[in-house]
Amino acid sequence: MAWLSVHGDSSSITSMDVNPDLAKERESPxxxxxxxxxxxxxxxxxxxxxxxxxxxxxxxxVFSRENIYFQTLEERYEGAIQKTLxxxxxxxxxxxxxxxxxxIILYRILGGEVAFNVHGVFVNSILGxxxxxxxxxxxxxxxxYQIIGSYxxxxxxxxxxxxxxxxTATFNVESQEFILNTxxxxxxxxxxxxxxxxxxxxxxxxxxxxxxxxxxxxxxIIQIRSLVDHSPLPxxxxxxxxxxxxxxxxxxxxxxxxxxxxxxxxxLSRYSQVLPDGSYVKQGxxxxxxxxxxxxxxxxxxxxxxxxxxxxxxxxxxxxxVRRQSELKPGDPEVQILDYQxxxxxxxxxxxxxxxxxFVSAYLGxxxxxxxxxxxxxxxxxxxxxxxxxxxxxxLVTDYCTAGIEVCRRACGGHxxxxxxxxxxxxxxxxxxxxxxxxxxxLYLQTARFLxxxxxxxxxxxxxxxxxxxxxxxxxxxxxxxxxxxxxxPAIYLEAYEHRAYRHIQNAAHQLQALVQAGAEQYDAxxxxxxxxxxxxxxxxxxxxxxxxxxxxxxxxxxPSVQAAIKPLCDLFALHxxxxxxxxxxxxxxLSGQQxxxxxxSYLDLLAVVRKTAVLLTDAFDFTDEQxxxxxxxxxxxxxxxxxxxxxxxxxxxxxxxxxxxYLRPLFQSxxxxx
Numbered sequence: 051m052a053w054l055s056v057h058g059d060s061s062s063i064t065s066m067d068v069n070p071d072l073a074k075e076r077e078s079p080x081x082x083x084x085x086x087x088x089x090x091x092x093x094x095x096x097x098x099x100x101x102x103x104x105x106x107x108x109x110x111x112v113f114s115r116e117n118i119y120f121q122t123l124e125e126r127y128e129g130a131i132q133k134t135l136x137x138x139x140x141x142x143x144x145x146x147x148x149x150x151x152x153x154i155i156l157y158r159i160l161g162g163e164v165a166f167n168v169h170g171v172f173v174n175s176i177l178g179x180x181x182x183x184x185x186x187x188x189x190x191x192x193x194x195y196q197i198i199g200s201y202x203x204x205x206x207x208x209x210x211x212x213x214x215x216x217x218t219a220t221f222n223v224e225s226q227e228f229i230l231n232t233x234x235x236x237x238x239x240x241x242x243x244x245x246x247x248x249x250x251x252x253x254x255x256x257x258x259x260x261x262x263x264x265x266x267x268x269x270x271i272i273q274i275r276s277l278v279d280h281s282p283l284p285x286x287x288x289x290x291x292x293x294x295x296x297x298x299x300x301x302x303x304x305x306x307x308x309x310x311x312x313x314x315x316x317x318l319s320r321y322s323q324v325l326p327d328g329s330y331v332k333q334g335x336x337x338x339x340x341x342x343x344x345x346x347x348x349x350x351x352x353x354x355x356x357x358x359x360x361x362x363x364x365x366x367x368x369x370x371x372v373r374r375q376s377e378l379k380p381g382d383p384e385v386q387i388l389d390y391q392x393x394x395x396x397x398x399x400x401x402x403x404x405x406x407x408x409f410v411s412a413y414l415g416x417x418x419x420x421x422x423x424x425x426x427x428x429x430x431x432x433x434x435x436x437x438x439x440x441x442x443x444x445x446l447v448t449d450y451c452t453a454g455i456e457v458c459r460r461a462c463g464g465h466x467x468x469x470x471x472x473x474x475x476x477x478x479x480x481x482x483x484x485x486x487x488x489x490x491x492x493l494y495l496q497t498a499r500f501l502x503x504x505x506x507x508x509x510x511x512x513x514x515x516x517x518x519x520x521x522x523x524x525x526x527x528x529x530x531x532x533x534x535x536x537x538x539x540p541a542i543y544l545e546a547y548e549h550r551a552y553r554h555i556q557n558a559a560h561q562l563q564a565l566v567q568a569g570a571e572q573y574d575a576x577x578x579x580x581x582x583x584x585x586x587x588x589x590x591x592x593x594x595x596x597x598x599x600x601x602x603x604x605x606x607x608x609x610p611s612v613q614a615a616i617k618p619l620c621d622l623f624a625l626h627x628x629x630x631x632x633x634x635x636x637x638x639x640x641l642s643g644q645q646x647x648x649x650x651x652s653y654l655d656l657l658a659v660v661r662k663t664a665v666l667l668t669d670a671f672d673f674t675d676e677q678x679x680x681x682x683x684x685x686x687x688x689x690x691x692x693x694x695x696x697x698x699x700x701x702x703x704x705x706x707x708x709x710x711x712x713y714l715r716p717l718f719q720s721x722x723x724x725x
Contacts, residue, residue: 067686067688068685068686068687068688069372069686069687069688069689071371071372071374071386071687072368072371072372072665072686072687073687075371075664075665075666076665076666076669079663079666080611080614080615080663081609081611081612081614081615081663081666082611082612083666083669083670085609085612086612086615086616086667086670087670087671087672089606089609089612090408090670090671090672091672092412096151097672099151099152099155100151100155100158100672103152103155103156103159104155104159104674104677106140106144107137107156107159107160107676108159108674108676110136110140112132112133112136113133113136113137113159113160114676115160115161115163115676115679117699118163118679119469119470119475119696120699120700120701123293123298123299126163126298126299127165127247127298127299127300127301129163129299130163130164130165130299130300131165131166131248133160133163133164133165134164134165134166135195137153137156137164138195141153148193153170154353157353157354158353158357158677159674159676159677160677161361161475161677161679162354162479163299164299165244165248165299165300166195166198166244166248167243167244167300168199168200168201168242168243168244168245169192169198169199169200169244169248169249171201171253171342171346172192172199172200172201172251172252172253173189173192173193173199174342174345174346175201175253175269175318175342176188176189176192176253176271176318177189178320178341178342178345179269179318179319179320179321179338179341179342180318180319180320181318181319181320183315184271184315184318184319184320188271197250197251197277198244198248198249198250198251199244199249199250199251199252199253200242200243200244200245200248200249200251200252200253200274200303201242201243201252201253201342202239202242202245202252202253202254202255202305203215203239203242203255203343204239204240204241204242205217205232205236205237205238205239205240206235206236206237206238206240206304207234207235207236207237208236209485209488209489210488210489210492210493211492212255212267212340213266213267215237215255215256215257215267216232216233216234216236216237216257217230217231217232217233217237217239217254217255217256217257217307218230218231218233218256218257218259219254219256219257219258219259219268219270219317220259220260221258221259221260221261221314221324221328222311223261223326223327223328225311226313226314226326227311227312227313227314228270228311228312228313228314228316228317229309229310229311230254230256230270230272230307230309230310230311230312231307231308231309231310232305232306232307232308238304238305238306239252239254239303239304239305239306240291240304241291241302241303241486242302242303242305243297243300243301243302243303244300244301244303245274245288245301245302245303245304245305246288246289246290246291246301246302246303246304247289247290247301247303248301249274249275249303250273250274250275250276250277250280251271251272251273251274252271252272252274252305253269253270253271253318253342254269254270254271254272254305254307255267255268255269255270256268256270258317258324258330260324260328260330261328265322265330268317268318268322269317269318269342270312270316270317270318271312271316271318272307272310272312272316274286274288274305275288283310285307285308285309285310286305286306286307286308286310287304287305287306287307287308288303288304288305288306289303289304290302290303290304291303291304294482295478295481295482296475296478296479296481296482297479297482314326320333321333321338322338333428338425338430338433340437341425341433343487343488344418344436344437344440345418346487347440347441347443347444347487347488348411348414348415348418348440349415350444350483350487351407351411351414351443351444351447351448352411352412352414352415354480354483355407355411355447355448355451355480355483356404356407356408356411356447356451358451358455358476358479358480359400359403359404359407359450359451359454359455359458359480360404360408360671360673361472361476361671361673361677361678361680361683362400362454362455362458362459362473362476362477363397363400363401363404363454363458363668363671364668364669364671364673364678364683365458365462365471365472365473365678365680365682365683366396366397366400366458366459366461366462366466366473366682366683367388367397367398367401367664367665367668368665368668368682368683368684368685368687369462369465369471369682369683369689370386370387370388370393370397370461370462371386371388371664371665371687372386372687372689373386373387373462373463373689374386374387375387378390388661388664389661391654391657391658393461394657394658394660394661395654395657396457396458396460396461397457397458397461397664398622398657398660398661398664399454399622399623399626400454400455400457400458401619401660401664401667401668402619402620402622402623402626402660403450403451403454403623403626404454404671405599405616405619405620405623405667406595406596406598406599406619406620406623407447407450407451407595409598409599409602410443410447410594410595410598410599411443411447413598414439414440414443417436417439418436418440420432421433421435421436432515434500434515435500435515435516435517435518437496437500438496438497438499438500438501439497439517439594441488441493441494441496441497442493442494442496442497442587442588442590442591442594443591443594443595444487444488444490444493445484445488445490445491445493445494445497445587445588445591446588446591446592446595448480448483448484448490449484449490451480451483452477452480452481452483452484455473455476455477455480456477458473459471459473459474459476459477462682465681465682465689465693466682468681468693470680470681470682470692470693470696470697471680471681471682471683472678472679472680472681472682472683473680473682491584494583494584494587494588495580495583495584495587497587497590497591498558498583498584498586498587500518501518501521501555501558501559501586501587501590502555502558502559502562502583504518504521505521505555505556505559506559508521508522517594518590520548520551520552520593521552521555524552524556525545525548525549525552526545526549527549527638527639527640528639528640529542529545529546529549529635529640529641529642529645530542530545531645531648531649533648534648534649534651534652534655535652536648537621537625537628537648537649537652537653538621538652538656540600540603540620540621540624543596543621543624543625543628543649544593544596544597544600544624546628546635546640546641547589547592547593547596547597547624547627548593549635549640550589550592550593550631550634550635550640551586551589551590551592551593553589553637553638553640554582554585554586554589554590554634555586555589555590557582557586558579558582558583558585558586561578561579561582562575562576562579562583565578565579585634589634592627592631595623596620596623596624596627599620599623599624600620602616602620603616603617603620615663615666615667618656618659618660619660619667621652621656622653622656622657622660625649625650625652625653625656626653628641628646628649628653629649629650629653632646669685681693681696
């Protein structure tokens with residue numbers, strides 16, 4: 051078993067320790083798992099760096115999450131801060147820099163159980179929107195934790211609709227200050243992480259007013275707590291919003307401001323500034339103030355959302371390989387539940403989706419870097435495309451991954467309901483991603499605005515951005531597939547996805563136009579078409595994800611055995627989408643009923659193909675047992691022993707039960723006298 055040497059925490063495992071069913075799944079791998087791991091990491095060097103950090107973290111008891119499922123909210127919050135500050139010391143000792151990959155790797159290792167995540171957004175806001183002077187002043191303080199920052203955008207009354215934010219920042223020419231206020235309860239900043247109990251400063255998004263004129267949303271740096279005793283400053287009301295569905299370790303907070311004065315230099319002014327006489331100067335696109343939010347969406351998909359579904363896939367597939375239940379053939383021993391087609395149909399599409407999301411998240415990251423580099427030299431042309439792509443993919447990916455984790459949890463039966471499986475925590479944490487950093491329906495509609503504009507541009511024969519170039523020409527009207535195997539040809543299913551996306555966008559645009567021509571106001575027409583517009587965005591983003599996956603498979607040509615293992619996953623992801631969205635492909639007769647039967651047959655055949663390498667494909671993610679923190683997902687497959695061992699650690703099993711003395715003892719004593 052050569053693979054054990056590459057697994058993060060398997061140095062003490064021998065072949066005798068591994069569940070025989072799981073060991074058999076790893077025999078004679080048809081592709082080098084380590085090579086696939088390197089590909090997923092973005093190169094062999096990145097794998098080495100990641101494992102170096104893993105070795106450091108797993109060897110230090112301060113970073114342990116062993117008993118996290120039994121900890122209180124206060125213990126989780128304190129532990130997250132302790133781990134973060136401890137890691138900062140380790141970074142100094144190791145010579146690691148703040149702009150290196152180690153912090154992101156730590157987040158992966160600890161499953162996000164670290165503090166000061168929004169402090170990172172505070173830092174990135176200043177780096178992205180601040181002048182050189184502002185960066186020089188604030189960034190060293192923030193990087194050394196001499197100040198802790200938060201990012202205050204969302205309000206009680208407004209979230210994704212930023213133009214509706216009610217917090218105000220009024221420029222006073224005489225004092226050269228901005229005066230910030232939350233004029234009503236609904237303007238209270240609500241949900242910012244690190245604000246509840248930790249932050250000393252915040253980047254606050256507020257509507258700028260100069261001499262009575264509104265100039266829209268702008269970012270301002272304010273101090274909210276004393277650096278001496280951490281008490282709120284005069285005019286500041288700040289605190290924790292209370293318990294949540296998950297994120298127990300994060301102190302999400304609220305913030306009210308009453309006539310808070312900050313100097314003119316505290317408005318982040320790389321792209322817009324207020325001159326001493328009150329003149330307003332803007333450079334580039336007005337969307338630049340959304341840039342921090344775009345970065346957060348890009349990074350959350352790669353570092354939080356995609357790994358969560360990957361972990362759920364690892365846990366559910368490993369468990370499905372060792373869980374035996376019922377007879378497949380009468381009289382035979384109970385079989386691995388992974389051999390049941392119904393179980394394969396639950397967990398294997400989630401594995402395929404994990405890979406698809408991994409690749410499309412990386413693609414979005416590359417595109418973000420390209421656009422950012424253009425912006426730095428004054429070219430804002432690609433910003434609308436990036437904004438639309440990041441919004442739509444954020445919505446699609448979080449929708450798919452949240453739903454997929456729940457599928458994985460239920461696929462593990464009763465044990466999936468236990469926190470010790472690791473699955474409920476993955477689900478409750480990721481469920482929040484469907485609403486934070488933009489509520490998904492609103493984000494789909496933001497993408498739809500871009501798509502409708504591009505469709506109109508295509509009708510006028512204007513040049514289009516790369517991601518929507520397919521709108522320049524109508525796709526074919528009929529699918530070319532004639533046999534089951536044709537649906538394993540990426541060109542066939544890419545055409546199908548392109549056609550569906552084109553049709554949805556065309557239908558929504560035409561409906562919108564028809565309503566306006568019939569006399570409806572633009573906003574009424576938009577609202578009356580919004581369901582179709584969301585469908586159009588989803589179809590576009592789904593097509594984009596399939597296209598990126600196909601492109602990634604093509605790039606693996608120099609690793610034919612890995613390519614042969616990954617292509618069925620790509621096919622499975624695409625055909626699962628057709629199988630579960632059949633109406634969208636049948637609607638206008640693009641697919642016939644017979645062709646849908648062909649696609650379905652190929653999809654079901656792929657389940658058996660992917661099943662053969664499913665465990666190996668999950669192993670390639672290279673999550674250590676500490677990272678999974680799951681009794682069901684252990685690398686050695688000894689799930690029942692682990693469940694029992696972990697259950698013994700429950701505090702309730704190791705202390706006197708006060709309920710017995712107070713309620714049960716009197717009850718039992720009265721019963722005993724009668725017996």
